[in-house]
Amino acid sequence: TAIANTRSTVDGDWEGVQSVAVLMDGTVKAYDVTLTTADPASATLTSTDPHYWTNRKDITVTAWWPYTAGETTPSAVKVKANQSARKDFEGSDLIVADGQTVTYGSPTLRFTHRTARVTIVLTDYTEGLASVRLTGLSTEGGNPAEITPYDKGSNTYTALVAPQSVVAGTAFITCTFTNGKTFVYKMKNATDWQ
Incomplete structure (x- = not known):
């Protein structure tokens, strides 16, 4: 389980985000996003097929949203020309936790906007x-x-x-x-x- 926090989607919370990609040791896995009720700007990431630490050394993790099955890296920033509908405005967002060092026992990721x-x-x-x-x-x-x-x-x-x-x-x-x-x-x- 990892904890994700910071301003994440266009409104500064994780509303509407269902999953993110997590890349570790060359393997990408999808993680489900569960909102933190006390702080909607934070969320918990869980997976039925999670990454595991093989030892207690720090690891490097990259994670992103939106995620499409089969992606091996975050997509390039490409926004929509017509963002007049809220869904297209929100659909232009891209957040990434890029190459972050994560410590055993405190697996926290900080996502930032690429837009x-x-x-x-x-x-x-x-x-x-x-x-x-x-x-x-x-x-x-x-x-x-x-x-x-x-x-x-x-x-x-x-x-x-x-x-x-x-x-x-x-x-x-x-x-x-x-x-x-x-x-x-x-x-x-x-x-x-x-």
């Missing part, structure tokens, strides 16, 4: 808003150049993007209105989305 979360809060001129898009994105690894974000309500939009550097002056938010107007927000300063 960057971008949140847009529109504060002015939202009447007649037809669409919001993230634009000018890196297409490295087959990622989309544009993303339609998830509408959280209250003029707040969010999307998961592949890690990338964004240079100052990049037009990265485009808002289109029902009156035909288009507003573009350009990045003021260079930034790294990790």
Whole structure:
């Protein structure tokens, strides 16, 4: 049994995560995820066919979600172009506990996101808003150049993007209105989305 903790899925808990892959000594096994009721940001991982320590020495473990049977390593970061539906926003997430040293008697893994979360809060001129898009994105690894974000309500939009550097002056938010107007927000300063 291993314990997983930290912000894990898009809402910072393990809700909806049923299994993760655990790689140890060259073998990948699926582990079931059981939420910790006192702290939904933590979970317990169990398996009907678990990895076993052959001695009490520290081991190196890699684990990830989402997991597809047959995978031998975490998949590359590839987000969806249309994240307007919550399932597609959540389906763009990738978390990994990469090459972590685990101690016998204290098998804890710390998962981190491989995607960057971008949140847009529109504060002015939202009447007649037809669409919001993230634009000018890196297409490295087959990622989309544009993303339609998830509408959280209250003029707040969010999307998961592949890690990338964004240079100052990049037009990265485009808002289109029902009156035909288009507003573009350009990045003021260079930034790294990790």
